[in-house]
Amino acid sequence: ARRERRDAEADARAELASVAAVLAQQIIDLDGRFAREKGKTKFTRGYRRLVSDYANLLPQLGGETPALRARADELLARARKLAAQVP
Numbered sequence: 257a258r259r260e261r262r263d264a265e266a267d268a269r270a271e272l273a274s275v276a277a278v279l280a281q282q283i284i285d286l287d288g289r290f291a292r293e294k295g296k297t298k299f300t301r302g303y304r305r306l307v308s309d310y311a312n313l314l315p316q317l318g319g320e321t322p323a324l325r326a327r328a329d330e331l332l333a334r335a336r337k338l339a340a341q342v343p
Contacts, residue, residue, distance in 0.1 A: 268321040275328040276317060282335040283310060302338050306331060
């Protein structure tokens with residue numbers, strides 16, 4: 257039972273790391289658009305909030321996996337929503 261629990265925790269951490277990596281790539285992809293935007297737009301405000309929230313998430317990645325996974329999923333959804341905004 258202990259091994260199963262450890263394996264499940266390792267799987268959850270691996271999934272969290274995967275989501276965090278996808279989120280990081282999404283932010284990198286959005287960065288080029290952010291650099292081209294002029295002025296304070298809905299996109300630039302959303303991008304800045306997303307990057308700030310991601311930076312706050314990074315130091316916590318070794319913590320409680322389920323809560324962090326939910327937070328990372330929420331940030332990824334926000335990143336995808338930003339990417340879908342028409343420039």
